[in-house]
Amino acid sequence: MSTLSERILGAGAGSYVDRAVDRAYVHDGTGLLARAAWTEIGSGVFTDPDRRYLIFDHIVPANTSTTADLHREMREFAALTGMHFFEIGEGVCHQVMAEGRALPGEVIVGADSHSCTLGAFGAFATGVGATDMAGIWVTGGTWFRVPETTGIFLEGALSGAAAAKDVALAYVAALGMDGATYRTLEFVGEGAASLSMADRLTLCNMAVETGAKAGIFHADGVTRAYLAGFGVEAAVQVPEAGTYPDEIEIDLGDVVPLLALPPRVDAVCPVAEKEGLPVDQVFLGTCTGGRYEDLEAFAATVRGKQVAVRTIVVPASRAVLARAVATGVFAALVEAGCAVATPGCGPCLGAHLGVLGEGEVCLSTANRNFKNRMGVGGEIYLASPRTAAATALVGAVTSPEEFL
Amino acid sequence: MRGSGHAVCLGRDIDTDLIIAGRHLRTRDRSVWAAHALEDRDPALAGRLAGAVIMAGGNFGCGSSREQAAVALRDAGVVAVAAPSFARIFFRNAVNIGLPVLECEIPCRDGDQVTFDLEEGWIETGGTRRPVGPLSPRMRAILAAGGLVPFLCGERR
Ligand code: SF4
Numbered sequence A: 001m002s003t004l005s006e007r008i009l010g011a012g013a014g015s016y017v018d019r020a021v022d023r024a025y026v027h028d029g030t031g032l033l034a035r036a037a038w039t040e041i042g043s044g045v046f047t048d049p050d051r052r053y054l055i056f057d058h059i060v061p062a063n064t065s066t067t068a069d070l071h072r073e074m075r076e077f078a079a080l081t082g083m084h085f086f087e088i089g090e091g092v093c094h095q096v097m098a099e100g101r102a103l104p105g106e107v108i109v110g111a112d113s114h115s116c117t118l119g120a121f122g123a124f125a126t127g128v129g130a131t132d133m134a135g136i137w138v139t140g141g142t143w144f145r146v147p148e149t150t151g152i153f154l155e156g157a158l159s160g161a162a163a164a165k166d167v168a169l170a171y172v173a174a175l176g177m178d179g180a181t182y183r184t185l186e187f188v189g190e191g192a193a194s195l196s197m198a199d200r201l202t203l204c205n206m207a208v209e210t211g212a213k214a215g216i217f218h219a220d221g222v223t224r225a226y227l228a229g230f231g232v233e234a235a236v237q238v239p240e241a242g243t244y245p246d247e248i249e250i251d252l253g254d255v256v257p258l259l260a261l262p263p264r265v266d267a268v269c270p271v272a273e274k275e276g277l278p279v280d281q282v283f284l285g286t287c288t289g290g291r292y293e294d295l296e297a298f299a300a301t302v303r304g305k306q307v308a309v310r311t312i313v314v315p316a317s318r319a320v321l322a323r324a325v326a327t328g329v330f331a332a333l334v335e336a337g338c339a340v341a342t343p344g345c346g347p348c349l350g351a352h353l354g355v356l357g358e359g360e361v362c363l364s365t366a367n368r369n370f371k372n373r374m375g376v377g378g379e380i381y382l383a384s385p386r387t388a389a390a391t392a393l394v395g396a397v398t399s400p401e402e403f404l
Numbered sequence B: 001m002r003g004s005g006h007a008v009c010l011g012r013d014i015d016t017d018l019i020i021a022g023r024h025l026r027t028r029d030r031s032v033w034a035a036h037a038l039e040d041r042d043p044a045l046a047g048r049l050a051g052a053v054i055m056a057g058g059n060f061g062c063g064s065s066r067e068q069a070a071v072a073l074r075d076a077g078v079v080a081v082a083a084p085s086f087a088r089i090f091f092r093n094a095v096n097i098g099l100p101v102l103e104c105e106i107p108c109r110d111g112d113q114v115t116f117d118l119e120e121g122w123i124e125t126g127g128t129r130r131p132v133g134p135l136s137p138r139m140r141a142i143l144a145a146g147g148l149v150p151f152l153c154g155e156r157r
Helices: A004-009 A030-041 A065-081 A093-098 A113-121 A130-139 A164-175 A197-210 A221-228 A292-302 A318-327 A329-335 A385-394 B030-035 B043-048 B068-075 B088-096 B137-145 B148-156
Strands: A016-020 A023-027 A052-055 A084-086 A107-110 A124-127 A141-145 A149-155 A184-188 A214-217 A246-251 A258-260 A268-270 A281-285 A310-314 A361-364 A379-382 B002-009 B052-055 B080-083 B101-103 B113-117 B122-125 B128-131
Touching: A004 A124, A004 A149, A004 A184, A004 A214, A023 A030, A023 A093, A023 A130, A030 A065, A030 A130, A030 B148, A052 A065, A052 A093, A065 A084, A093 A107, A093 A113, A093 A197, A107 A113, A107 A130, A113 A124, A113 A197, A113 A214, A113 A221, A124 A214, A130 A141, A130 B088, A130 B148, A149 A164, A164 A197, A164 A246, A164 A258, A164 A268, A184 A197, A197 A214, A197 A221, A197 A292, A281 A292, A281 A385, A292 A318, A292 A329, A292 A385, A318 A329, A361 A385, B002 B043, B030 B068, B052 B113, B068 B088, B080 B113, B088 B101, B088 B137, B137 B148
Parallel strands: A023 A052, A023 A107, A052 A084, A107 A124, A149 A184, A149 A246, A184 A214, A281 A310, A281 A361, A361 A379, B002 B052, B052 B080, B080 B101
Antiparallel strands: A016 A141, A258 A268, A258 A379, B002 B113, B113 B122, B122 B128
């Protein structure tokens, strides 16, 4: 049996391969250093601009004159190279790429650790640093060590108030923060096939929190239908029979709403165990939990009510925002008292809006709760959009089961 | 490629937010990163990084892909980082900017002298010598060139 990573990279686990990179993207954070490295290489060569993307998402709109200057330099760079450019407000890079710009079987590299998100399409997608990206811009490709694979068998179907985010926290807890270092997580089984693209994106997004190089689903009818919505045709991938040297099983029906406790993403407990813990801020957004389905789930809980604590909503992309406006989800959020900000990363990385003060507690739908990530002395609990909504209404950690 | 330095021992799961916090990233002034390297882990480390070999626990460099983390350590004068395992993006970044990374298990004490040889694949401290995980020939060539930028400059010349 070959794993999907082996099939896409064309060699067995453990071998080193040189591969052309089908799509490569950077954001305003990593783009700057990548440009510096590219300039240092000094060849002036920029290959395949039509398959290279610069997406402004990390600090948007600019918060200081320094950021504004750096943004301007990068806009000029995009124009110089001819690569695709996405302005402030277009969304988080991974979500923008997930909107018809990632296809099954492709090798996709992003200068951001959560580039593994795009494995949801059956692509081999992984993150690199800035200098690696500069090398890709010049040469069109890079080297990979073909990863070993951990199979994640999903059975059954989600029930009750449990969401894909809870499944993600469950596998992160099962594997630990370095339980899959250098490996691919391959999501298989009937349960995997039952999940929507939004769910798959959330599951692949958090693969890197276990140290994995990639998270991947086989492209199937769900993938095809989703991509057809963006006018893109995709082929399906059939899993090869066999077993993985390393596997874990999760029955989706057993998953309950979960919480990752600061400052470790793998310190996970049922939401019920922390019920009543006061929070200062709720944050709905990011490449993990800011998709339309996440906003919709949150709105379903808060519609017609008022949040009891400051709540920041950042749609993952302009397309997400537009759809939420069209369906009334956006109005429900605003009327419930949520503060809404420009599509992008928002408070996730603690660099600008929504930063926490000393000792403040935030319940967030993001993927990381490292010490000081959202502000010095702040504490981050990670949970699903439904848990975030229930918590926002009460002002303290609350299980979404109470609002079903 | 042989190197040596004094050991600065750190625990496991040192993430890139701890190595250089997001609040210090929006600048092109590299000296800022070195000045704040590992500050959120322990502000007292700053004075001890020059000439150091960081001896960390597993999963060093997990989290964000920010290359500034590797650059901050290198520019602060860190000679090499040794750990039983690395987060892979940090590992690639370190090689790409010319900071040697040594995958190994070896007991050590703060301040001890550490010596390593990348070609021969070993690390030594306190009278113990251990093998280090092999790097691919490409990675060794990149490190020998001083990083990916000089490597690519050399290749295209
Ligand atoms: S939303 Fe957060 S995790 Fe996702 S790319 Fe932005 S900063 Fe990174």
